[in-house]
Amino acid sequence: MPALGFGTLIPDPAETRSATTNALRVGFRHFDCAERYRNEHEVGEALQAELETGAIAREDVFITTKLWNTNHRPERVEPAFEASCHRLGIGYMDLYLDSYSLRISTRRQHGAARPKREYHLRPERQSA
Secondary structure, three states: OOOOOEEOOOOOHHHHHHHHHHHHHHOOOEEEOOHHHOOHHHHHHHHHHHHHHOOOOHHHOEEEEEEOHHHOOHHHHHHHHHHHHHHHOOOOOOEEEEOOOOEEEEEEEOOEEEEEEEOOOOHHHOOO
16 A cells, blocks of 8 residues: 555636646545546546556555445445446556445435434443
8 A cells, every 4th residue: 555645626627637647647545536526537537548548557555445434334344345346447556445434325305305413432432
């Protein structure tokens, strides 16, 4: 895992592609992505374009992405993971993180989706 990573929290799609391309060209090999950033597709486009030049290989790039809070239910983790891989255009993920350790489920109230937070302690942090 490279010690220095490039963060991809860039709101503009064109800027995301450009910044990711430039980061690859100047030597960044660790890319920090997240489902929540809503730009994995653009990061993936830039990555694929650079891989197609042959200048770098997929094995040389370390990709991290994160599970978002609405996908913490066990049955939603794998589909969220697969969707991130698909958006990024990669066959495997180097590191998959829990973005934020609180599950948020959405519920409809008065016609609008509102977050419902559920707080869970990890077993090792629960007191006896």
